[in-house]
Each structure stands twice: as C-alpha cells, then as structure tokens.
Amino acid sequence: MSSVRTAPGPEGTAPRSPARGQSRRPRQRSLDRGDRLFLTVVVGIPLLALLFFVWLPALASIGLSFTNWDGLALADMRWVGFDNYKEIFTNYPPFWPAVEHNVLWLLFTALLPTPFGVFLAYQLDRKLRFTRIYQTAIFMPMVLSLAVVGFIWEIIYNPDTGLLNGVIGAASSGSHIDWLGDPHLNLWAVLVASGWRHSGYIMILYLAGLKGFDPALKEAAALDGAGGRQTFFRVVLPALKPVNIIILVVTVMESLRAFDIVYVLGGGTGSKPGMQLLSLLISDNIIGESSHIGYGSALAVILLLVSLAAIATFLVQTFRKEDQ
Amino acid sequence: MTATATPPASRSRTPLAPRATAPSRPPRQTGRHLMLGGIAVVWLVPLLWAVYTSLRPYSDTTRHGYLSWPHSISLQNFSDAWSQSGMPHFFWNSVLITVPAVHGTLLFASAVAFFVSRFDFRWNVALLMLFTAGNLIPAQVLITPLYKLYLLLPLPVWMSDSLLVYNSLWGIIFIHIAYQCGFCTFVLSNYMKTIPKEIFEAARVDGAPVWRQFFQIVLPLCRPAFAALATLESIWIYNDFFWSLVLIQTGDKRPITSALANLQGQYFTNPNLIAAGALMTAIPTLLVYFALQRQFISGLTIGSGKG
Numbered sequence: 001m002s003s004v005r006t007a008p009g010p011e012g013t014a015p016r017s018p019a020r021g022q023s024r025r026p027r028q029r030s031l032d033r034g035d036r037l038f039l040t041v042v043v044g045i046p047l048l049a050l051l052f053f054v055w056l057p058a059l060a061s062i063g064l065s066f067t068n069w070d071g072l073a074l075a076d077m078r079w080v081g082f083d084n085y086k087e088i089f090t091n092y093p094p095f096w097p098a099v100e101h102n103v104l105w106l107l108f109t110a111l112l113p114t115p116f117g118v119f120l121a122y123q124l125d126r127k128l129r130f131t132r133i134y135q136t137a138i139f140m141p142m143v144l145s146l147a148v149v150g151f152i153w154e155i156i157y158n159p160d161t162g163l164l165n166g167v168i169g170a171a172s173s174g175s176h177i178d179w180l181g182d183p184h185l186n187l188w189a190v191l192v193a194s195g196w197r198h199s200g201y202i203m204i205l206y207l208a209g210l211k212g213f214d215p216a217l218k219e220a221a222a223l224d225g226a227g228g229r230q231t232f233f234r235v236v237l238p239a240l241k242p243v244n245i246i247i248l249v250v251t252v253m254e255s256l257r258a259f260d261i262v263y264v265l266g267g268g269t270g271s272k273p274g275m276q277l278l279s280l281l282i283s284d285n286i287i288g289e290s291s292h293i294g295y296g297s298a299l300a301v302i303l304l305l306v307s308l309a310a311i312a313t314f315l316v317q318t319f320r321k322e323d324q
Numbered sequence: 325m326t327a328t329a330t331p332p333a334s335r336s337r338t339p340l341a342p343r344a345t346a347p348s349r350p351p352r353q354t355g356r357h358l359m360l361g362g363i364a365v366v367w368l369v370p371l372l373w374a375v376y377t378s379l380r381p382y383s384d385t386t387r388h389g390y391l392s393w394p395h396s397i398s399l400q401n402f403s404d405a406w407s408q409s410g411m412p413h414f415f416w417n418s419v420l421i422t423v424p425a426v427h428g429t430l431l432f433a434s435a436v437a438f439f440v441s442r443f444d445f446r447w448n449v450a451l452l453m454l455f456t457a458g459n460l461i462p463a464q465v466l467i468t469p470l471y472k473l474y475l476l477l478p479l480p481v482w483m484s485d486s487l488l489v490y491n492s493l494w495g496i497i498f499i500h501i502a503y504q505c506g507f508c509t510f511v512l513s514n515y516m517k518t519i520p521k522e523i524f525e526a527a528r529v530d531g532a533p534v535w536r537q538f539f540q541i542v543l544p545l546c547r548p549a550f551a552a553l554a555t556l557e558s559i560w561i562y563n564d565f566f567w568s569l570v571l572i573q574t575g576d577k578r579p580i581t582s583a584l585a586n587l588q589g590q591y592f593t594n595p596n597l598i599a600a601g602a603l604m605t606a607i608p609t610l611l612v613y614f615a616l617q618r619q620f621i622s623g624l625t626i627g628s629g630k631g
Contacts, residue, residue: 035534039443042435042538046505047451049432053470053502054458060469071468123360128353130361136617137364140371143613144606145563147584151602152374155390155595163373166391196367207621208552249460257462260566268585282464286471287570293468300465311460315453 058304065298071291084298095299098276101187105194105277106255113195114251117202122232124203125210135207139200150264153193154180157265180265183274190265190275197261198254202247209243210236242318249314256307259283278303378402378599385596401600409590409601413576414583418608420493421579422562425500429557430550432501433508438542440509441516442524452513459506463566470499474571491573499571500561508553515549515623516542552623555616559609580605 031039065084069077088095120138124131141149156163157179165177179189217239221231237244259279266272270287271280278299285296377390379397388395405411436455440448474490484492519542527537565581572578587601613620 031534038533038535038538039439043439043451046432046436046455049498049502050455050458050505053473053499054461054466055454057466057469057473058461060473061465064468071472120360120363123356128356128360130357132617134360134364135621136613138367139613140368140610143559143609144371145565145581145584145609147563147565147581148374148602148606151584151588151598152370155374155377155599156370158595161385161390161595163391166389196370200367204621211622253460253462257464259464279462279464283467286468297468300462300468303462304465307460307462307465311457314460315457318456319449319453 061297061300061304064293065301067294067297069293071286071293080294084294085302087295088298088302094271094276094281098271098278098281101275101277102256102258104187105191105258106252108191109195109198109255110251113198114202114247116195117199118206118247120199120203121206121210122236125207135203139204141197142200142204146260146264149193149197150261153189153265157189183272186265186272186274190262193265194258194261198251201250201254205247205250206240206243209240209246213239245314245317249310252310253307256303256310374599374603377596378603380596382594382596401597402604405587405597405601405604408597409583409587410576411580411583411587411601411604414578414580415608417493417577417583418562418579418581421496421500421568422558425497425504425561426554426557428497428501429504429508429561430553433505433553434512434543434546434550435538436505436509437512437516438538441513441519442537442542452509455506455509457506459503459510463503466503467566467570471570486573490571491577493577495571496567496579499567500564504557504560508557511553512546512549515546519545548619548623550623551616551619552621555613555620558612562609 066079066081067077068080068083120134124134144152155161159165159176159178159181162179164179168177169175177185180186213236217235218231221235226234257279258277262275262277262280263270263283266275266280270284271277282296282299282303285292285299376394377385378401379399380394381396381398381400384395385392433455436451440452471490474495475488477489478487479489479492479494481487483494486492489495489498523541524537527541532540562579563581565579565585568579568582572582575583584598584602584605588598591597
C-alpha cells in the first residue's frame with residue numbers, strides 16, 4: 001500500500017455519508033458528483049458489455065452442457081445431468097484423440113517455438129545493425145491473416161505442385177507424400193505452420209519484456225565473467241518473471257485455443273482424422289448440420305475448465321503482488 | 325530497482341581462469357548476423373513462395389511445373405483477383421468492422437484501466453481480473469449462447485437490415501470490443517501505473533475534474549501503449565474469421581478473410597490467382613505494422629516494471 005500520500009482536497013467536498021465501511025483512503029473524498037458520474041459511465045458501459053457478451057455466454061454454455069438441446073425449440077430442452085459428459089468420456093471416438101493432439105500441440109509449442117522465440121529476442125536485444133529487419137521478417141507470419149497463412153502452407157504442402165515435395169523430389173508419382181492428407185503426418189505439418197507464427201509472437205513479447213530489463217545487471221554479470229548463456233539463465237531469466245508468466249500463459253492458451261490454422265489447412269470442413277482438436281470438435285457439434293448444442297457445450301466446458309486452470313495460475317501470479 | 329546483482333567478490337571462492345576475450349570489448353557480430361540473417365530468410369521463404377506463385381500466369385506453371393524458372397512475370401493475377409471476386413466490397417466490410425472495433429476497444433479499455441490504476445476502490449483488483457480473464461476464455465466456449473443471443477437481440481433498421489444483431493456488422497463489432505477489452509485493459513493498466521501520482525495531485529489542486537485528467541493527461545501519456553495495442557488489435561480483429569463465420573449469414577457482409585474462402589471455392593483450379601488474392605488481403609495489416617512499428621515494441625512494456 002503506497003497510496004496514502006495524498007492530502008485531503010483543499011476544497012473539502014466532504015462526503016455526506018461515510019457509512020459504507022469507514023473509507024481508509026482520503027483520496028476518494030475529493031470525487032464530486034460530476035467525477036462519480038463520469039467514472040460510473042465510462043467504467044459501467046465496458047463492464048456491462050463484458051458481462052453481457054462474454055461472461056453471460058460463458059455461463060450459459062455451462063448450463064447448456066447439462067441439457068440435450070438440439071438448438072431449435074427451447075421447449076424441447078431436457079435436463080440430462082451429466083449424461084453428455086459420460087457420453088463424451090466413454091462413447092465419443094474423436095474425443096481422446098483430440099485430447100492427445102491438444103497435449104501434443106502444447107508440448108510441441110512449449111518445447112520448440114516458445115524457447116526459440118525467447119532465444120531470438122535475447123539475440124536481438126542488443127546494439128545490432130539490421131535488428132529491425134530481422135524482427136520484421138520473423139514477426140511477419142503473425143501479421144498475416146490465418147486465411148493467408150493457411151493458403152501459403154497449402155501451396156507448400158500440396159502433394160502434386162507443392163514446394164516441399166518439389167524440393168525433396170516426392171512429387172513424382174509413386175513417391176507421393178500427402179502432408180495434409182495422411183493422418184500420421186498432417187498434425188506435424190500443421191504444427192510446423194503454427195510454430196512458424198508462434199515464434200515471432202513470443203519473440204515480440206519477450207523483446208518488450210527485455211526493454212524493461214536493467215542493463216546494469218547484464219554488465220555486472222559480464223564483469224563477473226559470466227558468459228552469454230550463464231548471464232541469460234542466471235540473471236536475465238529470473239529477473240523477467242512477469243514476462244515469463246505471460247509467455248507461459250500465451251503458450252498454453254494458444255495451444256488450447258488452436259483452431260483457425262487447423263480449420264483452414266483441414267479444408268474448412270471441421271475435424272479431420274489425425275487433426276482432431278477440442279476446439280474443432282466443439283464447432284463440429286454446434287455449426288454442423290446435426291447441431292448437438294448440449295454435446296458441443298459439454299465439450300466447451302471441458303475446454304473452459306482446462307483453460308481456467310491456466311487463467312487462474314496467471315491471475316494469481318500477476319495480481320498477488322498488487323494485493324500486498 | 326537494482327536487484328540481486330551478484331557481488332563482484334565471488335572470485336574469492338572460485339578462482340576463475342581469465343577468459344580469452346576481455347569482457348569489456350564487444351564481441352564480433354559476424355556470426356550472429358549470419359545466424360539471424362539465415363533464420364530471417366528461412367522465415368520469409370513461405371511468403372516469398374506465395375509471391376512468386378502469384379506473379380506467374382497459370383498457363384506457365386501448368387506447362388513447366390511450379391518449381392521452375394519463370395517464363396513471364398506479371399501482375400495480371402492481382403488485377404484479376406481484384407476485379408473478379410468483389411474484393412473491394414469485402415475490403416470495405418473489413419474496414420467497417422476493424423476501425424470502430426479497434427477504437428472502441430482502446431477507448432473502453434483505457435477508461436477501465438484508468439479507473440483501476442488511478443483509484444483504489446475495494447473491487448478494483450477483482451474488476452481487472454474479470455476483464456483480463458474474459459479475454460482468455462476460448463471463443464468456442466462462447467459461440468453457441470452468443471449465436472442464440474444474437475438471434476434474440478433486435479436492432480433498429482438503420483443499423484441492421486436483418487433487424488437483429490445476428491448477421492450484422494454491429495454484432496461483430498460488439499463481440500470484438502467486449503472480447504478484446506480484457507487484454508488491452510491489462511496492458512494499459514500496467515502502463516498507467518508507471519505514471520507518477522504527483523501529476524494527478526497537481527491536476528486536482530488546479531481543480532481539473534477527473535474527466536479532464538483522463539482525456540488531457542492520461543490519454544496523451546499512453547500514446548506508445550496505444551500504438552502497440554492498435555497494431556496488435558488491428559491485426560487480430562482484421563484477421564479474425566471465427567466470429568464472422570458463425571455470426572454472419574449473408575456472404576456479402578463477410579469481411580475479407582472469410583471472402584477469401586469464397587475465392588478459393590470459386591477458383592480452386594487456379595492457385596496462382598488465389599495466391600494473388602491472399603497476398604492482397606495481407607496488405608492492410610502489413611501497412612499498419614510498418615506504420616506503427618517504431619512505437620510497437622517500446623509501447624509493449626507488459627507489466628515488466630522495474631520492481
């Protein structure tokens with residue numbers, strides 16, 4: 001608490017009712033009615049929008065997951081308790097593969113593109129010519145839209161005319177490699193495309209974090225004879241804890257949310273063998289012809305619960321120091 | 325905050341061998357340039373391949389294959405894609421969505437961030453958490469109830485010809501603002517905490533009401549953060565296609581990103597033309613990025629305040 005530096009306002013607009021829990025903070029007493037009205041409006045409108053468009057649907061999803069609703073008439077809605085969940089865990093073939101793919105996605109992203117992005121940021125955060133050109137080139141995939149990224153990788157992975165098969169000589173008949181069609185390969189192909197984007201994103205976030213890093217620490221480490229690697233692991237990394245947490249959360253959330261790039265590279269029709277992900281299964285169930293809203297919502301709630309674990313970690317870590 | 329710099333007396337414990345290069349002289353950067361240059365080139369290959377494809381006529385690539393030297397280079401594919409797929413119209417839709425959504429998000433988020441960073445009411449941390457967490461919920465979790473909600477919400481006829489929030493650009497703008505507010509609020513509140521409190525004290529003594537402090541002190545001071553967030557949000561909102569995929573029914577109201585899918589359906593036999601169309605959709609975000617690049621990273625001080 002470093003707030004009580006304020007002298008009470010000179011004009012002394014004393015509050016008429018200090019009833020609500022004797023305010024410890026004199027600063028708020030200087031708010032007159034105009035100020036209060038202004039704050040109420042500018043905070044109230046965003047808050048209402050957030051509650052109405054984000055939190056209400058999120059809660060409604062939880063409610064719907066206990067029903068068998070088909071999305072048509074509200075009268076047909078039946079409460080089925082945990083049936084959807086039972087069904088998903090025991091009798092829905094694509095579910096476990098999807099979980100497996102999401103986990104694989106997370107592991108891949110956390111082990112390759114994320115550290116690579118951090119490494120690049122560390123390399124670029126120094127006096128270096130052309131550093132902006134390097135940054136731009138590596139961040140470029142993040143700037144492109146997913147639709148474009150999807151298309152770019154399609155003309156690379158195309159079995160007949162693609163760049164990749166052309167270069168490795170697998171385009172001739174007989175030795176075709178169908179990167180996006182083969183269920184054993186396609187997830188890895190998509191992961192490469194996703195990692196291509198993710199590295200640049202992490203690089204930018206980490207560069208931003210390094211900007212707030214005190215260079216004196218680095219110099220001190222160098223004077224002590226620490227090499228580049230030692231300096232990074234012993235000095236820079238521990239000092240950037242807030243950024244590390246953000247990077248971690250971004251990586252987890254992006255892996256759980258992964259949707260667009262798989263959707264586009266899968267031909268825009270929903271989940272495909274070898275590329276099932278939770279997000280795609282949800283949209284399969286709610287956008288497809290047979291809309292199993294209850295079912296799709298149950299899948300959404302499972303995704304939400306996993307996300308909440310990540311969100312909670314992040315929020316606790318971030319706001320703990322503010323509560324002190 | 326000069327935190328835990330190791331005391332320089334550590335030599336007493338470990339007799340370090342003197343290193344070959346004096347640590348004070350900066351090392352030669354040639355190796356680093358080679359490495360970074362190599363990575364940058366590898367990173368650009370997919371994009372350059374799409375550019376190369378788009379510059380060649382379809383007939384040329386069918387005769388010689390895609391991996392071949394060009395026999396003619398032209399911008400014909402670009403002009404064809406532009407004129408044959410109604411791209412200008414879809415571009416305009418994207419502008420109509422992105423510009424208000426980015427401005428609305430930044431305005432809302434800066435107001436909430438101002439509130440939580442400048443005052444300490446009891447619920448402020450909870451409020452900030454509510455906003456931040458809102459942006460972390462996967463979009464697929466929201467989409468079903470949101471879709472039904474949009475079908476129930478009326479809009480006046482001058483805003484939506486469907487008379488509903490569903491299938492209107494407004495609906496897309498609303499969800500973008502509500503959903504993206506969390507991220508911007510979080511970044512901006514971190515940024516605003518670095519503004520010295522004395523400025524506000526001085527303003528108050530001078531009798532400036534809160535709204536003037538907000539508009540005339542806080543907003544101008546947050547310009548670098550706005551540049552960074554405007555870049556990111558423009559990219560995200562312009563590039564989104566999930567919301568418009570579900571919440572817009574009529575093809576001609578879709579933004580350019582979903583329109584590209586139509587183009588692919590229409591000309592799937594001519595990848596060169598699609599490559600040209602795809603690259604054109606990428607131009608606006610690239611322009612925004614280059615325009616704001618200078619402030620982009622410096623404005624993104626994500627809560628890594630010193631101490």
